Amino acid sequence: MASGKVNSAQARPVPSQIVKDDEPALVSAAQAGDVRAFETLVNRYERKIFRLTQNITQNREDAEDAMQEAFLKAFEHLGEFEGASRFYTWLVRIAVNQALMKLRKRRPGMVSLDEEIEAGEALVPREVVDWGPSPEQRYAQTELGEILSHVVGELDPSFRIVFQLRDIEELSTEETAEALGLSVPAVKSRLLRARLRLRESLNRYFRRGD
């Protein structure tokens, strides 16, 4: 293989479905003063941004405030967006900052993203069971949404936020590290633990034969 990295079928299984092709044109129009273009962007992303702030804050009122402030800030600072990243990534970073401020206000001293992870923590899964081919199809969409929200809510904030950005919002490892002020190895370490814990939590819903 010519490249140093393996680009196999094991790599990220689902291509990004978040960003649509017309996003740069909408952003340019909004920057030029087209209010409707900005409203289109809000309509497109409001659900995702609310889920993001809800998952981070675990509090409906804080999630609403953080989402609202994120969109208003994005509008105010639209002129500063230079297109170096995707608009959605930029918006997510603003929303994460707003949500983290709410979380830290509600739980001062309890939310440190760069806290050392206990080295002795066991990584090898305790329970290994088969889920079958499409475990999620055993649940209605609303019920599945509640399950996913519940198990994410059980994670420590620093794991939850990294997983949210990396695997739900589909930011790259580097983008996640930059957004949270963490090193790339710290993101990878939290992501591994988050994935393993979620897998373990989902065992009770998805094990084959239940």
Add this chain to the structure above:
Amino acid sequence: MNCKSMIVELTNYLDGALDAALFASIEQHLAKCKDCRLVVDTTKKTIQIFCNSEPAPLPPDIRQRLHEALEKRLRGSST
């Protein structure tokens, strides 16, 4: 390669971020370890399920307040 070192590399393996030698070593381990195959399979499904999940519609009251706040700001800035 044993189960513990396989798990340590799980995220890099799933994200296609391993060099060829380590990737091959993991593949060899997976070929003979059923438990690790199940962990890889269920972790991959965990990511897919979250990645594919659609966010619920915004609750109407929250959506109304958001758009009222935006309307006020957008209209304010255009006048």
